[in-house]
Amino acid sequence: MEINYLALLLSALSTLVVGFIWYNPKVFGTIWMNETGMTEEKAKNSNMIKVFGLTIFYSLILAFMIPTIVNHEIGAVQAAGGNAQDPALIEFLKVHHGKFLSFKHGALHGILFGIFFVLPITAINSLFEQKSWKYILITAGYWIVSFAIMGAILCGWQ
Template sequence: MEFNYLAVLVAALVTLLVGFVWYSPKVFGTIWMNETGMTEEKAKQSNMVKVFGLTIFYSLMLAFILPALTIHQMSALGMIGGPEFIETAKPSYAAFMADYGDAFRTFKHGAFHGFFAGLFIALPITAINALFEQKSWKYILVNAGYWIVSLTIMGAIICGWE
């Protein structure tokens, strides 16, 4: 099973596209600005090259780990030590891959795992930080919702795109 670098790259760009819609004033942008104390003037002072550059970098990090969370066959590959050990793996690995090599490799299944990664990883991390920062539940739900939607779409792309 080849690692799909193109799917990872495309999935990483999802955070920008979802963020563009999610944080627009017509969706949740106004709520987010109110909850963070952000203003238009303050936003314009940001170094946008830095912000978007690091966003892409961190999104690539997320997309790079998602195959391990969304593609079951990656676990089987990990059990034998990685791609370099396919030729020397026991026959049971080849039999497993022959039987299940494409099982659960769908956009729907990837979205399922991406959603649960958002719900059980992104939401708790966002909520814990926000609680210590004394942020509101609106803040938590807007930001965690963004990650749940982003990871759902990212998981779908990575798992479904063979």
């Protein structure tokens, strides 16, 4: 299986696009700022090169991991011990290649990953940090939407 580096980059950058929309004051930005205690002044004092640079870096790390969740053919290669030349794997892929490689399938698995992994992790941390449910739902919601888009790109773009 070849890595689609352009899809990885686009999916990583999609988290910024979702964030610009999601955290816009007209969407959830004002509520999020109130829930976190963030102010316009604090935001302006941030090192935005560092924030966006690290956001892209971490989003790229996530983008490298997402295909293992949304692309079942990667699971088949893993089951073959990583040997893409395994005759049984080659025969399996002749029959099943592409059955679940679609934008819709990737989005579905991205959503499921967000709901069943990100939401619980966000909620657990937030409960100990004494954050509100508004904060939990806004933060987890952002990641659910982001992973849906990332999954769609990484599973559907052939």
